[in-house]
Structures are given as C-alpha cells and as structure tokens.
Amino acid sequence: MATNVVHEEKKKYEATETPPDQDGLWKNLITELFEKFMQFFAPRLYEEIDFTKDPDFLQQELYKEIIQGKKGRVAADQIVKVFLKNGDERWILIHIEVEGKDGADFPKRMFRYFYRIYDKFDREIYAIALLTDAEKSTYHNQYRYSFHGTELEYTYNIYKFDSKNIKKLEQSSNPFAAAVIAGIYASKTKNDSQQRYIFKRKLMTQILQKFTMSNEETHTYFTALLYFIDYLLQVPEELKQKFIEEIRPLIGKEEVLQMKAEKEKLSPTLAAIFAEAKEEGEAKGIEKGRAEGKAEGKAEGIEEAKIMFAQELIRNKYSDETIAKLTKLDVEVIKKLRKEFE
Incomplete structure (x- = not known):
C-alpha cells in the first residue's frame, strides 16, 4: 500500500516580480521526490516504509476538511498515507513554516492538525515541521496544556534551518540537502540580490557536478532541483x-x-x-x-x-x-x- 500526505491541489509556480510561493515550491518538490524527502528528514521511519507501494497524497477535498477549518492561510500542509514493510498503515503530516517570525502559537497549531486528523480518521500519525527561516527562531516541538489537573503534552518532530551547517549539507548526496541550502540562502539574502546571485550560481554548479544527466534517477533530481532553485532564488x-x-x-x-x-x-x-x-x-x-x-x-x-x-x-x-x-x-x-x- 502507499504513504499518504495531505496537501493542496498541485499547481504551477511561476516566477514573478513578487516573492515566490515558497510553500508551493516546497510542496511540489516533496511530492516529486517523496522517498528522498523521507530518507533525509526521517531516516528511521524511512527504513520501515515499503516504497514498492506509491505514497498516496490525499486530495484537495480532504485537505480542506481537515486543515482549513481554522482561520488563516495554511497552504503548506500535506498528509501522506504510507504502508510499512510489515503491512501497517501510517499517516505522515508534513508542515512547512516559511520564514515565520513569531512561533508563540505554533505548537498549538501543530496539535490542532494532529487531533483533527486523529479524531476524524483514527490513524497513527508521524508529524514533522520544516522551519525554513535561517534566522534564530523561537519555535518549539512541544505543546503543553494544564488546567487544574487536566494535562496534555504533545511532541512532534521539527527541522530548523537556522541550526544547519551548510558545509555538512554540501557533503550529502540527497537532493533535499541542496533544497535546504537553497532555503537557507533564500532567507539570508532577502535584501541582497548580488549575494543571492552568487549563492545561486554556486549551488547550481554543485548540483550539476553531483547529479549527472546521464543517470535516470539523478536526472530526475537535477530537473526537480533546478526548477525549485530557479524560482526560489529569484534575481533581478x-x-x-x-x-x-x-x-x-x-x-x-x-x-x-x-x-x-x-x-x-x-x-x-x-x-x-x-x-x-x-x-x-x-x-x-x-x-x-x-x-x-x-x-x-x-x-x-x-x-x-x-x-x-x-x-x-x-x-x-x-x-x-x-x-x-x-x-x-x-x-x-x-x-x-x-x-x-x-
């Protein structure tokens, strides 16, 4: 059987004079290279998943039913249903928080996503949040509730870009290492076009050296990454x-x-x-x-x-x-x- 992720309907992400749709670009890349995503961000769970069965990305209707019951824009969430090698079914919640500045209510939002899915479908859930802001953030990976003896603690996985070492990421052969580097560069160069251009050129050269076009698998990584980077790191x-x-x-x-x-x-x-x-x-x-x-x-x-x-x-x-x-x-x-x- 397959891995299911809840996500918005796939669409084209065009380069414009306005800031790129980072949520959409990340979702697009995750959908195209989901197995590599799990290998990079959740290596222990990756080893248990049966990838001979395609991941099942939930449709738009289900996304609206689960996630969009709350106010505000939540374009970055995905839910994927997968099957483990032992036959068990698991759901994977992927949340992408693009350049958030105030993480005060973030744990509560993650808990809301969890209980809505769990209450509606009674499925075991693996949750991970990608925090793409390269500046130091206040985001945490736990939600706690306590009121006169009624207590709750919900813990989820997070991947914070601000704590990652670029040189170490450059040594990885996983395409998502390059995607994380691109996300860090995008955050660091919001107001410096020349520096963004230098970073973009350096990253693209590294990708061309790492992923050859002659190999079918790495050819797929290359085209997906180039599309992602070209739009994420836009220059004048x-x-x-x-x-x-x-x-x-x-x-x-x-x-x-x-x-x-x-x-x-x-x-x-x-x-x-x-x-x-x-x-x-x-x-x-x-x-x-x-x-x-x-x-x-x-x-x-x-x-x-x-x-x-x-x-x-x-x-x-x-x-x-x-x-x-x-x-x-x-x-x-x-x-x-x-x-x-x-």
Whole structure:
C-alpha cells in the first residue's frame, strides 16, 4: 500500500516580480521526490516504509476538511498515507513554516492538525515541521496544556534551518540537502540580490557536478532541483541573463534538448538554454535545407521556435528587452506577443 500526505491541489509556480510561493515550491518538490524527502528528514521511519507501494497524497477535498477549518492561510500542509514493510498503515503530516517570525502559537497549531486528523480518521500519525527561516527562531516541538489537573503534552518532530551547517549539507548526496541550502540562502539574502546571485550560481554548479544527466534517477533530481532553485532564488532582470550565460556551458545542449523531447517542465534557465540549443540545431538545418531547396521551411521553423520561447518568457515576467536579447526577435514583435498574451 502507499504513504499518504495531505496537501493542496498541485499547481504551477511561476516566477514573478513578487516573492515566490515558497510553500508551493516546497510542496511540489516533496511530492516529486517523496522517498528522498523521507530518507533525509526521517531516516528511521524511512527504513520501515515499503516504497514498492506509491505514497498516496490525499486530495484537495480532504485537505480542506481537515486543515482549513481554522482561520488563516495554511497552504503548506500535506498528509501522506504510507504502508510499512510489515503491512501497517501510517499517516505522515508534513508542515512547512516559511520564514515565520513569531512561533508563540505554533505548537498549538501543530496539535490542532494532529487531533483533527486523529479524531476524524483514527490513524497513527508521524508529524514533522520544516522551519525554513535561517534566522534564530523561537519555535518549539512541544505543546503543553494544564488546567487544574487536566494535562496534555504533545511532541512532534521539527527541522530548523537556522541550526544547519551548510558545509555538512554540501557533503550529502540527497537532493533535499541542496533544497535546504537553497532555503537557507533564500532567507539570508532577502535584501541582497548580488549575494543571492552568487549563492545561486554556486549551488547550481554543485548540483550539476553531483547529479549527472546521464543517470535516470539523478536526472530526475537535477530537473526537480533546478526548477525549485530557479524560482526560489529569484534575481533581478539584469542578473538573470548573466546567470543563464554562466550556467549554459555546464549543461550539454543535447541533454537539454532531450529533456524537452521528454516534455519535462523546464525552469526559465533551462528554457533559455533549450531555445539556444534548438536555434543552433535549426540553423544547421537551414544550411542543409538550402542545399536541398528547403531553406524556407527551416526558416519558418526557427521563427516559430523563437515565438514559442518568447511566449514562455512573457509568462515568466521577463522584460521586453531581455526577451529580445534571448530570442533575437524585434522588441515590437515581443510587445505584440505580450499584448496578445494579456
């Protein structure tokens, strides 16, 4: 049988000028790489889970019924149902607290999540909270209640980013070690774009060295991590192009083309590299087509590829000038495409 996690309906997380949806990015990554998530954050429980049975992520309706009975936004919670190797069923509650500043009511919230699930479904629950703020926090892992002899103590697991050593995390081959580093960098560089760019470039280089594209498993880690990091560690417009230019030589064009052929969701960086690789391939096709009298058709193919790439960049909020540089299209054409898109 499988592991079940309660979570919101999966959606796309687009890069914008506003801060990224960190809750959504984390949930997306956990869903894609759940086994590695459990191996990294809950190694003892991981050893007991039967991963031959896919984890079962609960649907939106159940999420609303259990979690959203309280006021406020709780976008980061997931409940996963898993089965152990001995056949027992367990539920895993994952809560992601993004950059919380006041942890005073946090233990009570964790207890509420627990008793709602337990009361409704009578399931044994493993609960863990990821506290992504890299600054020292006041969050605790216990909720205590006492009133005239009526007492209760609820303890849950927490993973605090502020206490983690980056050098030690860099030695891990688990993709979530890199995700935690990205979370620490995102928290530390909220007001320093240049430093965030340096961290992003360093982290991406390490990931490219660690997870080869030729291996199917590590290829999955790479594409999921790059998507996560590209959106989590957003940089200003002038640094986006610089990042693309510095990362491009580290990723083989054929590998990027293969990713697109397999219809994988590309991050903005990979989309830009893919467009360049495709354009070079089309250019070679034009030369061959000319010899065969087919240059016109090839030219049309290049133009179509440029337009498709421009549309993707418009969706990701790139400026007209940057899109023109990346696609070699005229700015007026970009403006027309943007108007059609809007």
